[in-house]
Amino acid sequence: MTWRRLWAICRKEWIQIRRDPRTLAVVWALPLSQLILYGYAMDFDLKNIRIAVVDYDRSAASRRLLDDFERNEHFVIERRLERAGDAERFVAAGEVRQAIIVPRGFQRALRRDEAAPVQVLLDGADPITGGTALGYTQGLVGRFSSEYGSMGVRGYGGMGEPDSRPAASPGSAAEGATASALPYAHTPTLPYSRAPALPRAAVDIRTRVLYNPELRSTNFIVPGLIAVLLTMLAALLTSNTVVRERERGTFEALIATPVRPIELMVGKLIPYVLLAFAQVFLVVIAGRVLFGVRLQGSLALLAGLSLVFLLAALGFGLLISTVARTQQLALMAAIMATVIPSMLLSGFAFPLRNMPGVLRLFSNVFPATHYLVIVRGIYLKGVGMEVLWRPTLVLMGFALLLLAACARRFRKEL
Amino acid sequence: MDRLRTMVVKEFQQLRRDRRTMMMFTMSPVLQLIVVGYAVSNDVRHVPTGVYDGDRSQRSRALVRAIQVGDQFVVRYAASPRDLPRMLDRREAEVTLEIPAGFSRRLLRGETAPLQVLVDGSDSTSATLAAQYLGALLQASSANLAVEARRLARAPAARGVDLQPRVWFNPQLLSLHFMVPAVLALVLAVTTTIATSLSIVREREVGTLEQLVVTPLKSWELLAGKMIPPALLALADAALILLVIRYWFRVPMLGSPALVMLCVVGLMLNTLGTGLMISTISRTQQQAQLTAFLLINPAILLSGFIFPIANMPRLIQPFTWLIAARHFLEAERGVFLRGFGLADILPQLGALLLLGGLTFLLGVLRFRKQLD
Numbered sequence: 001m002t003w004r005r006l007w008a009i010c011r012k013e014w015i016q017i018r019r020d021p022r023t024l025a026v027v028w029a030l031p032l033s034q035l036i037l038y039g040y041a042m043d044f045d046l047k048n049i050r051i052a053v054v055d056y057d058r059s060a061a062s063r064r065l066l067d068d069f070e071r072n073e074h075f076v077i078e079r080r081l082e083r084a085g086d087a088e089r090f091v092a093a094g095e096v097r098q099a100i101i102v103p104r105g106f107q108r109a110l111r112r113d114e115a116a117p118v119q120v121l122l123d124g125a126d127p128i129t130g131g132t133a134l135g136y137t138q139g140l141v142g143r144f145s146s147e148y149g150s151m152g153v154r155g156y157g158g159m160g161e162p163d164s165r166p167a168a169s170p171g172s173a174a175e176g177a178t179a180s181a182l183p184y185a186h187t188p189t190l191p192y193s194r195a196p197a198l199p200r201a202a203v204d205i206r207t208r209v210l211y212n213p214e215l216r217s218t219n220f221i222v223p224g225l226i227a228v229l230l231t232m233l234a235a236l237l238t239s240n241t242v243v244r245e246r247e248r249g250t251f252e253a254l255i256a257t258p259v260r261p262i263e264l265m266v267g268k269l270i271p272y273v274l275l276a277f278a279q280v281f282l283v284v285i286a287g288r289v290l291f292g293v294r295l296q297g298s299l300a301l302l303a304g305l306s307l308v309f310l311l312a313a314l315g316f317g318l319l320i321s322t323v324a325r326t327q328q329l330a331l332m333a334a335i336m337a338t339v340i341p342s343m344l345l346s347g348f349a350f351p352l353r354n355m356p357g358v359l360r361l362f363s364n365v366f367p368a369t370h371y372l373v374i375v376r377g378i379y380l381k382g383v384g385m386e387v388l389w390r391p392t393l394v395l396m397g398f399a400l401l402l403l404a405a406c407a408r409r410f411r412k413e414l
Numbered sequence: 415m416d417r418l419r420t421m422v423v424k425e426f427q428q429l430r431r432d433r434r435t436m437m438m439f440t441m442s443p444v445l446q447l448i449v450v451g452y453a454v455s456n457d458v459r460h461v462p463t464g465v466y467d468g469d470r471s472q473r474s475r476a477l478v479r480a481i482q483v484g485d486q487f488v489v490r491y492a493a494s495p496r497d498l499p500r501m502l503d504r505r506e507a508e509v510t511l512e513i514p515a516g517f518s519r520r521l522l523r524g525e526t527a528p529l530q531v532l533v534d535g536s537d538s539t540s541a542t543l544a545a546q547y548l549g550a551l552l553q554a555s556s557a558n559l560a561v562e563a564r565r566l567a568r569a570p571a572a573r574g575v576d577l578q579p580r581v582w583f584n585p586q587l588l589s590l591h592f593m594v595p596a597v598l599a600l601v602l603a604v605t606t607t608i609a610t611s612l613s614i615v616r617e618r619e620v621g622t623l624e625q626l627v628v629t630p631l632k633s634w635e636l637l638a639g640k641m642i643p644p645a646l647l648a649l650a651d652a653a654l655i656l657l658v659i660r661y662w663f664r665v666p667m668l669g670s671p672a673l674v675m676l677c678v679v680g681l682m683l684n685t686l687g688t689g690l691m692i693s694t695i696s697r698t699q700q701q702a703q704l705t706a707f708l709l710i711n712p713a714i715l716l717s718g719f720i721f722p723i724a725n726m727p728r729l730i731q732p733f734t735w736l737i738a739a740r741h742f743l744e745a746e747r748g749v750f751l752r753g754f755g756l757a758d759i760l761p762q763l764g765a766l767l768l769l770g771g772l773t774f775l776l777g778v779l780r781f782r783k784q785l786d
Contacts, residue, residue: 004443049724122580131587208530336441353460353542
């Protein structure tokens with residue numbers, strides 16, 4: 001391997017990149033545009049859920065409950081209806097997401113300390129929105145029932161002490177307190193069946209959220225996007241480098257030169273590594289400026305480990321390029337092998353633990369899965385190598401393996 | 415008609431010989447069904463949970479047992495409370511629970527007994543959901559403990575509001591039922607758009623498009639001949655996918671399959687039109703593919719496939735009206751899950767027709783101009 005030949009290949013590749021406007025467009029437009037698109041579109045925090053209400057009780061208590069819905073930022077009361085049947089029609093037509101039906105005798109039951117039923121009719125077709133709406137409802141109603149109880153409408157003669165404190169709020173209320181804090185609220189026992197009326201529990205669950213205390217979904221999405229974008233970018237960049245030369249017939253010309261396979265491979269890779277590496281910083285800066293996502297850990301560590309990942313990801317693209325017979329096939333393979341896996345199989349948007357065992361094993365095949373652990377670890381948890389050594393080793397293994405495979409393919413063809 | 419038939423036969427032959435395109439038509443439905451059917455789920459299952467039980471009483475153990483019922487939480491004990499945050503650091507746990515010493519004693523005395531829950535907020539969607547579930551489970555089981563405590567103290571149990579949710583259309587709130595039907599849109603968008611644009615651009619690249627132009631083929635016959643084969647293949651794909659959704663994933667279909675197929679045809683008008691458009695702005699197959707990719711990706715994102723449109727910023731929301739997949743998904747999910755009839759989905763069908771017609775018209779105009 002001589003530096004002169006390596007340098008020559010690098011320069012040739014660089015010139016080719018510069019002359020190909022599409023590639024440059026991909027490099028500059030893809031990460032930023034996708035970052036903006038995903039950063040803004042992937043938001044689980046629901047606002048303005050349209051609801052319908054039916055108040056059969058027409059009492060002070062029922063009005064207070066519905067006022068709570070009115071004032072809540074998550075809900076918009078779209079309709080106030082007379083009959084439950086009308087509410088059902090609006091839910092069925094999809095005009096409102098849920099209907100709240102307060103039956104007659106609500107206030108009386110509350111005053112007598114009996115279970116006061118409130119019906120919620122929920123459109124569950126979209127389980128994400130539906131579950132979230134139900135979570136918010138449970139939180140709101142829980143808070144209502146704790147406040148109503150602690151207003152002293154009816155206390156606990158004799159015992160007094162345990163339940164009069166707001167800290168010891170009723171069962172559904174503590175649950176409600178969590179629901180209000182968590183953006184993606186969705187409570188387990190309830191959706192499936194009628195929830196039992198929980199007696200007042202004297203347990204105070206203190207939930208503390210680490211790493212992302214405000215639970216902003218962008219804090220979670222943006223670092224993950226770095227992994228997704230780099231994966232796609234890397235594969236798109238290198239997947240056509242070799243096959244293009246072969247299609248155009250310039251590959252023979254290259255073979256005729258004294259360049260060695262390893263020089264050819266490394267030389268082709270270097271410009272792309274630099275280009276993709278610049279994107280890491282671009283995305284980090286954009287994430288900070290556009291979405292206010294702060295890097296908790298060390299930038300140097302992130303950069304170093306990103307480099308390892310890029311070698312693996314670009315090597316993968318290069319391998320595709322040496323195997324594919326046409327540019328078109330190469331591009332197709334690159335898209336197929338990176339976009340879906342990095343977005344859906346890597347744990348980027350959906351937790352790996354929900355997948356069946358085989359698929360979970362399979363997800364380890366993608367470098368993005370491991371890189372995602374690294375990026376999120378450094379970005380949000382601020383951890384270092386003491387935690388990240390394992391995914392780092394795996395990525396190094398990937399990089400070596402892929403580059404060795406590429407070199408082998410090169411040699412064979414020559 | 416004869417000419418059109420010849421053209422269609424030629425295209426089919428080319429398709430048959432083109433293993434890649436055939437692969438796309440066969441592999442893309444299979445892959446997407448597997449991924450969407452098995453990987454796309456936010457349900458709370460197998461959540462690694464770190465537990466430190468400082469109370470070591472019968473009641474605290476009952477509490478831990480309660481969260482282990484079902485497959486939602488997998489408990490791992492920590493040796494000391496200081497290990498709990500470390501477990502989160504190392505991703506050995508997504509949530510942790512600390513039961514402090516004296517928990518059950520305080521509970522039985524009628525005092526408030528604190529429990530400490532730590533949540534890994536870095537994975538905000540899944541971990542917070544998990545924390546939510548955990549809270550509810552703890553609350554329910556500790557309620558039992560509290561009832562016991564009150565019985566001992568002879569105090570009445572208050573009840574408060576009893577929320578009775580009824581969930582319609584997807585009573586178990588399964589993501590599967592919502593996600594899997596959307597695979598149809600994905601597959602159609604990928605296969606027909608790419609196949610159409612590539613087959614036209616290829617002829618241009620190879621130079622055979624000129625040859626076709628000098629034959630007596632009229633330009634509409636040329637275009638129809640290009641589109642009929644991928645359209646037929648995609649229809650077959652769609653029918654097959656419907657069967658898999660219905661019988662393999664067992665997603666109930668309340669409406670009529672014929673109506674779903676009608677939606678498919680409406681969407682196909684759009685995807686074919688887009689393919690044609692792309693072919694008119696691309697000189698090489700590679701460009702066509704990249705353009706298709708860059709168009710399809712955001713279109714899927716903005717269609718409401720995974721992320722609810724209502725959550726998007728106000729500024730972005732109007733743009734989703736321009737995306738055919740959005741209307742398709744609304745109609746298709748309506749037919750699937752809500753049992754919508756033709757009258758219910760007329761607006762969506764109209765939108766598909768309008769958008770598809772416009773794309774098609776633009777594509778045809780541009781294509782003819784380029785031929786002249």
